[in-house]
Amino acid sequence: MPYVVDFEDVSAVGLETSPVAEALAGLRANEARYFKNKYGHVFTVSPASEEPETLDYVNRILADERKLDIAARPLEVTSFEVDGIRMAYVFYESGLSINVMYTIADAGKRAVGFKLSEGMEVPAELGAAGFKFARQKSKLAGTIRGSFFVIKGEY
Template identity: 75%
Template sequence: MSYIVDFVNVSSVGLESSPVVEALAGLRANEARYFRNKYDHVFTVSPVSDAPDVLEWVSHILSEERDIVIASRPLEVTSFEVEGIRMAYVFYESGLSINVMYGIEDGQKRAVGFKLADGMEVPEELASRFKFARQKSKLAGVIRGSYFVIKGEY
């Protein structure tokens, strides 16, 4: 069942099994606020079992581009298009959020972003490959993030 993420009244619905549940809920709400403010898009997530193709697409890009396999259990996904950009998110039990920004037209920006919820350790599969910058969020505390540019076609 899909869930509209409320960034005013932050809820941990769907994320309860995470050891950093409140921080992950704040991170998810932070993303919802960004897309509402920038694109007037309602950020709606679903359990992975309702949209396995989103997880498969993100996992395929990670594997092909950087030989990365995420060890944590995926909890929720979303996929949508705004202003010619396909966006996909996967929220993991560990507190990791991965997003793919994929410009539909050739020459547009294409990248994979990683965000770590406050209180989680950098996952082993990412620790030696990426440096994480910090940003503060009223909804999510301290978010650490990194990214890489997608070179292939997906």
């Protein structure tokens, strides 16, 4: 069942099994606030089991581009299009959030972003791949660590 993410009254609904549920809820709310403020888009997530095509899309890009296979259990996903950009998100039980930004126009930006919730370790598969994480402060999520890579293929 879809859940509209409220960034004013942050809730861990759907994320309760995560050891960093509150921080992951803040991270999810931070994304919701960004899309509402920048694009007027209401950020809605669904259980990963209800949108397998979104999870498959993200997993295919990770595997094809960087041979990555995320070990953590996916809890929630969302996919939508805003301003000519196809977005897909997966929120994992470990506290990891992965987003795919894919500009539909050929000359646009295309990247995969990783964000780590406060209190979680860098996942072994990302550490082994050599990703370095920059820190950013968020009123909703505390300290978020993030990294990314540019997508080279066509999806």
